[in-house]
Amino acid sequence: MKAWVIDRLGPIDPDASEGPLALVERPLPEPGPGELRLKVAACGVCHTELDEIEGRTAPPRLPVVPGHEVVGRVDKAGPGAGRYAPGTRLGVGWIHRSCGGAHENLDPAFEATGRDADGGYAEYMLVPEAYAVPIPDTLDDVEAAPLLCAGAVGWRALKLTGLEDGQVLGLTGFGGSAHLVLPVVRHRFPKAKVMVFARDAEARAFALEQGADWAGATEQRPPEPCHAIIDTTPAWTPVVEALASLRPGGRLVINAIRKEEADKAALLRLSYAEHLWLEREIKTVANVTHADLTEFLALAGALKLAPTVERYPLARANEALRALRRGRIKGAKVLTVGDAR
Structure with missing residues (x-):
């Protein structure tokens, strides 16, 4: 599969012709116990990616696939993960996993999608089933992506x-x-x-x-x-x-x-x-909880909340990040992957 990775830290030049991410080919990730593999449809582009790349909230290991505003469909379930049928549309936010308590956003066990674990700037990704969130039918893939963090x-x-x-x-x-x-x-x-x-x-x-x-x-x-x-x-x-x-x-x-x-x-x-x-x-504000995602998506679905978005194909991820670094952003930027709709 194709994936963009952060392979080095440093300032982003918004006027450069390439970078800051590297495009790589990787084998499909295999879901472990309690995990799902999602076929990514859309992934929002967030300022937090700038913070990761420039070292303000540096990933603990490199390379890592960024992206934490992800909409995808269940492609494969690992052992013990049976809540969602193949093809079910799910969202993944900044919280990858934590302790599951009321203050899980503050717990030392907190792990972030796209920083502590590979995220959605890729064709496929893994997510713990317990931290995936169903997407309301009233929202399309691209509209839903920014809702998962922003x-x-x-x-x-x-x-x-x-x-x-x-x-x-x-x-x-x-x-x-x-x-x-x-x-x-x-x-x-x-x-x-x-x-x-x-x-x-x-x-x-x-x-x-x-x-x-x-x-x-x-x-x-x-x-x-x-x-x-x-x-x-x-x-x-x-x-x-x-x-x-x-x-x-x-x-x-x-x-x-x-x-x-x-x-x-x-x-x-x-x-x-x-x-x-x-x-x-x-x-x-520090991070989000699984409850925040669940509450907000339900509300957004009822309101048919449609963010203002600018679409970029996955191949133009670097261009989207450089534009974000320049500022003057109206709404949100979203990468479209495969059959996003």
Whole structure:
């Protein structure tokens, strides 16, 4: 089978003509006890792949196949795996396996798809049956792929805000995750207001098209302060600015694996009185649980949630990653493999 692998770590040149992944031929993987082999149909392209390749969340071994927003069909079951019939459509998210407890996202046993185990930038992959999730019939393969990370982790972040109907939610950055949070907020909290902060004018326009009540630059203040803000950016400046846009008692939820060292000087502008006083607080998101995936896919299926996507065939995986590194992304990028539909 064909598979793209991370075979070395280092910075990604967005203007290069090749790299950062290497294309290899591998034998079909054989499922072990409790595992399924999936024939991959689609795999989302996530910022976390950039973090893996550039070493911020480095894989423990190389080479490894990246990709953790995977939709595929059961091709073969290992011993003891009999829950899903051949051909059943399943999804695989960032959580590859863990302890199975309520806080499995924080457990030392947590293993990530596409980092600790081979992921979906390939024609076939393995997944523990216990961590595969059925895909609702109302979603097609390509639409479903970004929901398995960008959507699910956005759902977890939204739950952590403690938002109530009628309150004001801020979204800092408006990419793959935030553009999926917005319709969920509209469904769950119909009286809530959504304010979007984004440095790029195109992203702000996209947010307004998608139904945001207001969209402004990162440094701008919204028409009214926010009860909660979700930050999905890789920088520190939006964190500082978001804190200044919170109401007393407000909560900032940071939904990111890494923050850029180059922007760390922004923290020197942090003022206790302006940014933290009056019981403002910061919370971070770490990974997702199997329950997050199950809950969110059920909700997305009921809403017939259709992300804005840009399709790339598997052969153009490097091109998709370089474009992601350049930024200015509208929606999500998805690799199509085989008979994706």
